[in-house]
Amino acid sequence: MTVAWVFPGQGSQAVGMGGDLATSAAGRERFALASDLLGRDLAAICGGSAAGELTDLNDTRNTQPALFVVESLLVDGLLAQGRRPDLLAGHSLGELVALYAGGVIDAATGLALVIERSTLMAAAGGGAMTAVMGFERSELEALVAASEGVVVANDNSDAQVVLSGLPEAVAAVSGQLRCKRAVPLAVSGAFHSPFMAEAAARFSEHLEAIPFADSLAPVLSNTDPTPSCDGAELKERLRRQMTTGVRWRETMAALGKAGCTTVVEVGPGAVLSGLLRRSLEGVTTARVASLDDLGLDSAA
Numbered sequence: 001m002t003v004a005w006v007f008p009g010q011g012s013q014a015v016g017m018g019g020d021l022a023t024s025a026a027g028r029e030r031f032a033l034a035s036d037l038l039g040r041d042l043a044a045i046c047g048g049s050a051a052g053e054l055t056d057l058n059d060t061r062n063t064q065p066a067l068f069v070v071e072s073l074l075v076d077g078l079l080a081q082g083r084r085p086d087l088l089a090g091h092s093l094g095e096l097v098a099l100y101a102g103g104v105i106d107a108a109t110g111l112a113l114v115i116e117r118s119t120l121m122a123a124a125g126g127g128a129m130t131a132v133m134g135f136e137r138s139e140l141e142a143l144v145a146a147s148e149g150v151v152v153a154n155d156n157s158d159a160q161v162v163l164s165g166l167p168e169a170v171a172a173v174s175g176q177l178r179c180k181r182a183v184p185l186a187v188s189g190a191f192h193s194p195f196m197a198e199a200a201a202r203f204s205e206h207l208e209a210i211p212f213a214d215s216l217a218p219v220l221s222n223t224d225p226t227p228s229c230d231g232a233e234l235k236e237r238l239r240r241q242m243t244t245g246v247r248w249r250e251t252m253a254a255l256g257k258a259g260c261t262t263v264v265e266v267g268p269g270a271v272l273s274g275l276l277r278r279s280l281e282g283v284t285t286a287r288v289a290s291l292d293d294l295g296l297d298s299a300a
Contacts, residue, residue, distance in 0.1 A: 003262045004087040004255050005078070005101060006276075007071050007094030009246075011185075012269030013063050015048040018070035020291045022046065027073055034069050034111055042066055060188060064093050064118035065111060071097040071267040072107055077294040078266070087227060087258060089220040089251050091272060092154070092192070093117075095241065101266075102215030104231055109210060116206050120199035121242070127190025128167035129153060133160045134180025143173045153192035154246040157275050164193040192222075192245050200242035207235060225251040227258070248275065256280045264288055 021027040022043040031043040038061075044050035045062050057066060075097065090098035093114065100110045131154075132140070140161065144150055150173050153164030162185065163170050170190075174182040190196065212235040218227030221237035223244045228234060252275065255263060264286045265273045273285040288294060 001262060002086045002258060002260045003264065004089065004258075004260045005075075005085040005098070005264050005266050006088075006272050007090035007097040007101070008265065008267045008269055008272050009067065009090065009092030009094045010060065010063050010187075012267060012271055013057055013067055014268055015046070015057055017268040017289075018043075018046050018066070018073070021070060021073045024073075024291065026076060030069050030073055030107060033108065034065050037111055037115055038062075038065060042069065046070070058186065060122040061115075061118045064114050064121075067093055067267065068097060068100075068110055068114045072100050072110060074266050074288050074290075074294070075101045077291065078264075078288065081294065085217050085264075087220065087255065087260065088215070088217050089225070089255070090222075091248055092222065092241075092246050094267070095219075095222055095238065097267070098219050099212070099215070099234060099238070102217050102219055102229070104212050104215050104219075104234055105210070113206070113210070117203055117242075120203055121191060121196070122188055124189040124196055124199040126167075127165060127187075127193065127195050128170045129162055129164045129185040129187050129191060130170050130174045131160065131162045131183045131185060132174055132177060132179045132181070133183075135159070135161075135177055140177055143177055147173050151193045152245050153190075155249045156246070157249050157252070157279050159278075160275070162192075164190045165195060166190070192242065194243055196242040200239070203242060204239045207239060210235075220251050220254055222246045222248075222251075225254045227254070248272075249279070252276055252279045256283065262286060 022031050034042045088098040149169035150165035152161050154162035212231035214231045215229040223237045223240045225247050262284045266288050268289050
């Protein structure tokens with residue numbers, strides 16, 4: 001049996017997530033570390049009880065650290081039970097959790113990277129993103145190729161992609177494309193596009209001094225969905241992630257090619273599980289989103 005762990009990114013967050021984790025001994029420690037680094041109470045933000053400025057969980061600067069804390073704690077719970085993945089992958093922010101799960105970076109390093117990443121991405125405003133569903137891929141590719149200022153940011157499946165770029169260009173392509181639905185996303189910038197170049201350059205500088213260990217399990221990266229355990233290669237792939245698309249459709253195909261029989265979505269929501277069920281035959285999906293899913297209680 002081949003088992004993969006996959007980690008969701010922004011869009012999977014929900015107020016109340018990680019509530020049981022935040023009251024566990026390990027959870028209190030990690031949420032406290034995150035709150036110290038952020039300068040605001042991340043557990044209260046997740047719980048919807050925070051007051052003051054910058055307390056919206058859906059703000060990128062809160063979403064990314066919150067997801068990393070919750071998902072990394074779930075990883076710790078799985079590892080403590082002796083469970084080990086054969087493959088790892090994460091969607092956008094989730095790639096950093098995949099690196100944590102593989103032992104490439106530790107929790108403190110991961111948190112620092114996520115906070116830097118989220119701050120840079122939030123500051124790179126002026127762009128737009130729109131999810132489109134139910135389209136003809138050749139028509140989509142032709143429209144994008146003929147348009148300046150728009151790219152496919154997230155190639156999530158045969159039937160779902162996210163466009164990113166200049167607001168007018170994104171609106172024009174999504175308006176011309178014959179599709180079932182086109183949903184503008186509530187984001188502050190053109191994530192995973194060339195318009196993130198300045199933010200990506202600064203993040204790359206931040207990465208320079210951080211050592212990446214080899215992964216204990218192969219990681220399929222967003223920029224290159226082929227398995228790799230090499231720490232230097234995984235760092236180089238992460239450098240490119242902000243300005244290139246999330247190749248999730250190819251990631252799922254790679255999981256199938258590797259003979260995965262079970263894919264566990266580790267984190268809140270069920271977005272990745274849904275994509276996997278619709279895209280891969282013969283693969284069982286499971287979700288781990290709480291201590292209850294791990295068979296633990298908050299005293300653990």
